[in-house]
Amino acid sequence: xxxxxxxxxxxxxxxxxAITLNFVIPRLAPGDPAxxxxxxxxxxxxxxxxxxxxxxxxxxxxxxxxxxxxxxxDYLNSLLHGNLGVAVTSSFEPVTNVIGRDIFWSLGLGLVxxxxxxxxxxxxxxxxxxxxxxxxxxxxSPLLNFLSAIPYFWMALLILYIxxxxxxxxPLTGGYDELxxxxxxxxxxxxxxIYHGILPALTIVIASVAGWMLTMRNSMITTxxxxxxxxxxxxxxxxxxIMFAYAARNAILPNVAxxxxxxxFIVGGQLLTEMVxxxxxxxxxLLQAVQNQDYSLMQGIFLVVALGVxxxxxxxxxxxxxxxxxxxxxxxx
Amino acid sequence: MSLGKDLKHVATLEPETIPSTFPKKxxxxxxxxxxxxxxxxxxWRVLTSNRKVAIGSSIVAFFLLVAIFGPLLAPYDPTATxxxxxxxPSAAHWLGTTATGxxxxxxxxYGTRSSVFWGFLTGLLVTLVSVVVGxxxxxxxxxxxxxxxxxxxxxxxIPALPLAIVAVGYFPKGPLTIALVIILTNxxxxxxxxxxxxxxxxxxxxxxxxRASGESAWRIIFFEIFxxxxxIVAAAFVSTVIxxxxxxxxxxxxxxxxxxxxxWGSMLYWAQQxxxxxxxxxxxxxxxxxxxxxLGAALALINFGIDEIADPRLRSExxxxxxxxxKEKAVT
Numbered sequence: 001x002x003x004x005x006x007x008x009x010x011x012x013x014x015x016x017x018a019i020t021l022n023f024v025i026p027r028l029a030p031g032d033p034a035x036x037x038x039x040x041x042x043x044x045x046x047x048x049x050x051x052x053x054x055x056x057x058x059x060x061x062x063x064x065x066x067x068x069x070x071x072x073x074d075y076l077n078s079l080l081h082g083n084l085g086v087a088v089t090s091s092f093e094p095v096t097n098v099i100g101r102d103i104f105w106s107l108g109l110g111l112v113x114x115x116x117x118x119x120x121x122x123x124x125x126x127x128x129x130x131x132x133x134x135x136x137x138x139x140x141s142p143l144l145n146f147l148s149a150i151p152y153f154w155m156a157l158l159i160l161y162i163x164x165x166x167x168x169x170x171p172l173t174g175g176y177d178e179l180x181x182x183x184x185x186x187x188x189x190x191x192x193x194i195y196h197g198i199l200p201a202l203t204i205v206i207a208s209v210a211g212w213m214l215t216m217r218n219s220m221i222t223t224x225x226x227x228x229x230x231x232x233x234x235x236x237x238x239x240x241x242i243m244f245a246y247a248a249r250n251a252i253l254p255n256v257a258x259x260x261x262x263x264x265f266i267v268g269g270q271l272l273t274e275m276v277x278x279x280x281x282x283x284x285x286l287l288q289a290v291q292n293q294d295y296s297l298m299q300g301i302f303l304v305v306a307l308g309v310x311x312x313x314x315x316x317x318x319x320x321x322x323x324x325x326x327x328x329x330x331x332x333x
Numbered sequence: 334m335s336l337g338k339d340l341k342h343v344a345t346l347e348p349e350t351i352p353s354t355f356p357k358k359x360x361x362x363x364x365x366x367x368x369x370x371x372x373x374x375x376x377w378r379v380l381t382s383n384r385k386v387a388i389g390s391s392i393v394a395f396f397l398l399v400a401i402f403g404p405l406l407a408p409y410d411p412t413a414t415x416x417x418x419x420x421x422p423s424a425a426h427w428l429g430t431t432a433t434g435x436x437x438x439x440x441x442x443y444g445t446r447s448s449v450f451w452g453f454l455t456g457l458l459v460t461l462v463s464v465v466v467g468x469x470x471x472x473x474x475x476x477x478x479x480x481x482x483x484x485x486x487x488x489x490x491i492p493a494l495p496l497a498i499v500a501v502g503y504f505p506k507g508p509l510t511i512a513l514v515i516i517l518t519n520x521x522x523x524x525x526x527x528x529x530x531x532x533x534x535x536x537x538x539x540x541x542x543x544r545a546s547g548e549s550a551w552r553i554i555f556f557e558i559f560x561x562x563x564x565i566v567a568a569a570f571v572s573t574v575i576x577x578x579x580x581x582x583x584x585x586x587x588x589x590x591x592x593x594x595x596x597w598g599s600m601l602y603w604a605q606q607x608x609x610x611x612x613x614x615x616x617x618x619x620x621x622x623x624x625x626x627x628l629g630a631a632l633a634l635i636n637f638g639i640d641e642i643a644d645p646r647l648r649s650e651x652x653x654x655x656x657x658x659x660k661e662k663a664v665t
Contacts, residue, residue: 010483010486011490013483013487014486014487014490014491017487017491018491021491021496022499025499025500025503026503028503029503029504030504030505033503142634145630145633145634145637146626146630148629148630148633149575149579149625149626149627149628149629149630149632149633150622150625150626150629151579151582151583151586151622151625151626152583153583153586153601154582154601154618154621154622154625154626157601157605157610157618157622158619158622160610161610161613161615161618164610165610165611165613166613172611214637218640260489260490261489261490261522263492264490264491264492264493264494265492265493265494267492267494267495268492268493268494268495268583269494271494271495272494272583272586275587276605286495286498287587290498290502290587290588290589291588293502295502295503298498298499298502299499301495302495302496302498302499305492305495306491306492306495306496309490309491309492310490310491313490
């Protein structure tokens with residue numbers, strides 16, 4: 001119980017740190033983001049007056065004349081009210097609306113890809129450790145090692161080029177067929193979403209599967225040399241039973257423990273993947289925010305992604321404590 | 334991610350430390366030199382004894398040579414435009430040309446210098462920060478450790494790339510900004526690793542002896558403990574460079590770097606801006622990515638090799654823990 005409390009406190013602190021970083025970074029920066037924003041608007045032929053500049057500055061939280069602590073409290077207050085500012089790139093729509101619209105696409109894509117790559121990676125790792133030195137192991141090991149060093153966005157470019165442009169098997173952009181299908185719970189729409197999601201999901205799975213697999217393989221090899229596995233073999237148990245119920249069950253723990261660090265990396269990769277595929281998730285909005293210096297949107301997306309990853313990590317840790325009783329006992333002692 | 338997860342095994346590589354009964358009057362410098370020599374011999378043995386390490390370090394050496402001498406060999410000015418736009422690879426332009434007729438092979442040679450230089454330099458700085466935080470936190474313990482560990486763990490769980498994008502977006506574009514932001518977002522993993530390592534080392538006899546002989550804490554940390562962790566630090570540096578390269582190219586790809594300098598990331602930025610995919614210009618976006626992947630894989634290979642040396646169980650031969658007859662019996 002004490003362990004759980006400690007972890008809850010830690011994640012609350014981490015969330016506070018993310019929120020505060022989000023406040024501090026813009027204020028450390030030289031220059032005036034509001035002026036940049038204004039210049040950007042003017043270059044696009046949108047003219048705004050001095051009054052509007054003041055509004056934007058207040059909106060971004062600068063030059064309001066208040067001392068920093070007051071600005072900080074204002075910031076926290078508007079966060080509590082779910083106010084993240086307005087997105088310039090999306091015709092001054094509230095940032096929360098933009099994110100609220102995109103988040104389902106990102107969550108859907110991310111959940112499916114992470115689950116697929118985790119399951120596939122663990123399974124491959126188990127088989128490779130079991131058949132160590134076999135053809136599968138000697139070919140897959142270096143190949144996946146190579147794949148894990150490839151930048152996500154470049155993998156996305158390559159997959160888009162081969163399967164989208166050259167072979168024309170899959171659509172080049174978007175999350176569904178906007179011309180022919182209306183959003184809704186219809187079979188056509190769902191099919192279209194799946195069809196458009198295959199390439200982005202494939203990218204994330206290929207780019208992230210190596211990490212799970214290599215950890216699983218190494219940890220499985222260590223577990224396979226344990227005495228209790230030898231005992232299981234001596235008893236003449238079925239191979240599948242020894243593999244999954246005896247060895248893999250314990251060998252999977254490092255992968256669950258490493259989930260936290262991997263997830264942050266995969267989410268970053270997913271944002272880049274969405275950008276390349278023009279997938280309507282928050283990654284694509286982030287790209288537009290970056291290109292148009294839309295600071296409010298940029299910060300809003302960072303905040304949502306950071307808090308989301310923290311939440312997922314917390315769940316992963318809970319499941320780890322559930323899977324490995326030693327953690328609970330050790331840390332609360 | 335998991336590339337450096339098993340680095341803790343590297344600790345077993347460390348040379349034997351000086352026993353606590355070591356006479357105090359004995360010239361200390363000699364012992365340190367001897368230790369350094371032993372470390373260097375160890376490095377050479379590691380480089381040559383394992384196939385993975387040998388292949389990986391050859392590729393890395395190749396890229397370092399290209400980074401140094403490549404621009405001298407470049408047939409064209411990498412930024413000079415010409416009317417020969419979008420030509421596929423040919424004898425005159427080995428890797429074809431861009432939409433504005435720039436020679437991609439020359440760009441790649443120049444880009445290697447920029448990307449490799451900044452990748453290794455930033456990797457070194459990131460490692461430096463992790464070493465300082467990890468060793469100080471692990472050695473001192475107590476409240477210092479509590480605070481440093483908390484900060485480390487927080488940076489570990491906050492997603493690095495989104496934070497880097499936000500931070501870079503606000504500051505003047507350029508390599509310095511990217512380097513600083515990458516240091517900010519990438520130091521935590523190895524700091525935690527080294528903290529754990531130092532924690533296990535600070536109660537060793539040679540540290541106790543140094544403390545008893547009145548050496549200052551900084552001396553103990555950086556001259557007694559650090560040399561014993563050099564293996565793990567080297568491995569941490571190698572995996573850090575991979576992450577730095579990936580992060581660096583990602584930020585440049587988004588146009589957050591200096592888009593007017595030639596580097597792997599900025600090449601990919603311009604390729605993407607010109608919709609090279611939808612014009613079928615594969616020779617534009619493929620080469621820089623191949624270089625990143627190849628260099629990254631070579632670095633990863635080095636680390637896997639080191640893991641295998643440190644933990645023989647990971648080698649790809651069949652394990653000898655189970656007698657063969659028994660194994661066959663169990664399987665059938």
